[in-house]
Amino acid sequence: xxxxxxxxxxxxxxxxxxxxxxxxxxxxxxxxxxxxxxxxxxxxxxxxxxxxxxxxxxxxxxxxxxxxxxxxxxxxxxxxxxxxxxxxxxxxxxxxxxxxxxxxxxxxxxxxxxxxxxxxxxxxxxxxxxxxx
Amino acid sequence: xxxxxxxxxxxxxxxxxxxxxxxxxxxxxxxxxxxxxxxxxxxxxxxxxxxxxxxxxxxxxxxxxxxxxxxxxxxxxxxxxxxxxxxxxxxxxxxxxxxxxxxxxxxxxxxxxxxxxxxxxxxxxxxxxxxxx
Numbered sequence: 001x002x003x004x005x006x007x008x009x010x011x012x013x014x015x016x017x018x019x020x021x022x023x024x025x026x027x028x029x030x031x032x033x034x035x036x037x038x039x040x041x042x043x044x045x046x047x048x049x050x051x052x053x054x055x056x057x058x059x060x061x062x063x064x065x066x067x068x069x070x071x072x073x074x075x076x077x078x079x080x081x082x083x084x085x086x087x088x089x090x091x092x093x094x095x096x097x098x099x100x101x102x103x104x105x106x107x108x109x110x111x112x113x114x115x116x117x118x119x120x121x122x123x124x125x126x127x128x129x130x131x132x133x
Numbered sequence: 134x135x136x137x138x139x140x141x142x143x144x145x146x147x148x149x150x151x152x153x154x155x156x157x158x159x160x161x162x163x164x165x166x167x168x169x170x171x172x173x174x175x176x177x178x179x180x181x182x183x184x185x186x187x188x189x190x191x192x193x194x195x196x197x198x199x200x201x202x203x204x205x206x207x208x209x210x211x212x213x214x215x216x217x218x219x220x221x222x223x224x225x226x227x228x229x230x231x232x233x234x235x236x237x238x239x240x241x242x243x244x245x246x247x248x249x250x251x252x253x254x255x256x257x258x259x260x261x262x263x264x265x266x
Binding site: 005009051081107 | 149151
């Protein structure tokens with residue numbers, strides 16, 4: 001399959017990564033995600049990697065890219081379901097996933113995003129509303 | 134990857150099918166799903182097939198099996214995100230997916246499950262609580 005589905009859940013988007021990411025797939029995921037954030041004015045992106053048992057520097061970079069792109073679009077990225085071995089590998093690869101917040105599972109990730117939304121709602125109100133498609 | 138991740142979202146479970154199901158994978162999914170329903174006393178299963186562009190009778194049977202198994206475990210199955218071409222193929226294959234309810238997307242599927250939960254809560258209160266693991 002050529003595309004990873006992006007599921008809209010209220011204010012957030014959920015992406016489950018089940019297949020090995022190669023260049024084209026990763027590129028499609030990035031652009032699809034940005035477009036979907038813009039379309040629905042999503043405030044958060046949950047990336048479930050519980051099915052990922054082997055991670056390499058490419059995948060680490062993709063996750064980092066997504067986090068940075070989403071941040072620019074005013075959406076927070078949370079990576080959920082990371083297997084312990086994957087966390088060890090990431091550190092050994094020297095990837096600290098800057099800008100990416102982690103949560104143990106989707107439920108905790110959603111809670112985290114909701115709490116962050118409430119905090120940022122109080123702090124800043126200056127996002128533009130012209131990104132409807 | 135050998136297993137399709139099952140995400141717990143409150144009272145429901147979410148499964149995103151992104152890869153072609155073969156025998157072993159489908160068998161694993163069925164047993165994992167039943168075990169997870171039992172573990173969390175889940176009341177509903179959402180199966181997202183938005184990434185599935187080609188469906189065959191095997192996949193149709195698996196969806197039907199999951200619906201029947203979940204029903205026995207007192208959980209309702211909702212298939213979401215079906216592509217129009219897939220719906221056409223299913224009918225042409227003579228598979229009407231008995232026992233499977235459909236919804237356009239995950240959000241609508243969740244609403245449907247919630248409304249069904251409220252209805253059944255009023256009707257029956259006789260589920261057993263001894264399925265904690």
